[in-house]
Amino acid sequence: MKTNPVIETLLNHRSIRKFKDQALTEDQIELLVKSAQAASTSSFTQSYSIIGVDDPEIKKQLRTIAYNSSYVEHNGFFFVFVADQYRNKKIGQKYNEDTSALDTTQRLIVALGDASFAAQNMAVAAESMGLGICYIGSIQNDINRTAEILQLPDDVYPIFGLAVGYPDQEPEKKPRLPFDVIYHKNHYNPEPSEDALKAYDEEVGKYYRTRTGGTREETWTGQIAQGLENPYRKALKPFLEKQHLGLR
């Protein structure tokens, strides 16, 4: 298949969890944010914000929430993407509008999408600049504390962080599900091929063995099944309620 430098960048993605001690420049940060902003936004609402964190104290606090992962503190720069209805609510209030339409499931889904499109654009831009990235969904582990640290008002939801920096490791590419398992033709296919999943389990098993020098024995389906044992981040729903996001 004919690729190009952009697609090569996309296909070459791997998450980076160890960064060199080199900060991003203001120019790099600006280019990353502008790349993020260029993504599509539902109905032009731009329902998200980006918080750039370089204060070492704040990074350290976020790290304690995010499984104490060192790369949340030690990186070139740390971004947080938030679903943001606060800005648009303030604008509506200026026009003397009833803003209760913001507090709907529809708007929450739109805001989560807007923030995610922007973040993925930033991830791609970063990798094209020779930087590495890692999404940090675990800032939601104590979402109330994260909101407090970042001084988030009502109507704002911190979805994930994005650690960016110069890679100090070269991890293998993590294999993805077989094409025919993720891709459906015209209708949803409720019966993915058993053989395809089995082959994928073997591929993932090999990936973990190589990565850990043979100490980690895992299959993808086994991992998925195990992950179902523990519902977590139970504070998310009450947090959404508290923030007036998506209740109806």
Next chain:
Amino acid sequence: MKTNPVIETLLNHRSIRKFKDQALTEDQIELLVKSAQAASTSSFTQSYSIIGVDDPEIKKQLRTIAYNSSYVEHNGFFFVFVADQYRNKKIGQKYNEDTSALDTTQRLIVALGDASFAAQNMAVAAESMGLGICYIGSIQNDINRTAEILQLPDDVYPIFGLAVGYPDQEPEKKPRLPFDVIYHKNHYNPEPSEDALKAYDEEVGKYYRTRTGGTREETWTGQIAQGLENPYRKALKPFLEKQHLGLR
């Protein structure tokens, strides 16, 4: 600022709403899906699926849901991205797991993110191939009917379509919010600059005047305020409940 071909592609984005009558090839479709799959996925759960629609009848049906937009029917190819807990639930059941952990807000947010990262990768890949794209959130306008058309089982949520094809128009780039309005330093700034928003309103006003030959007079803040008047897609929350997604 120093850019590169990848960042040029990102910054050059504009949505395309008129496509030439030229279908994508199987090779192009495969490359787009593989590009999508290369995106990050939360905890490796790959909680999404992609439905590729080329059946003209299905496209036509989706068009009637999506404001009757012609480009939903007439394009090079049409993808639908769905948040997908069904596949992982089936896997859990095979391992005899209690799968109720899937039915949480945490998992819904993860699945929406996974699908959006993948979709944005596909959008970027498409544009790098000289194709144009438009997200179609309005397949949610009658979400029950969309689910029926695509034969979605429980635990699956259709978030948006992505129309892809050869552009048959050259729209202007839509201006984005000023940097300092979308970007916050270390803490959320609840008071975006009035001057910045005013300048942006003028820029957006000019964009609409140019685009419509002077017939459309709009500001961005005016548009936002007006959008608050009408809560819509009220079926989304009951649909999520029916699908066992994100209730707790």
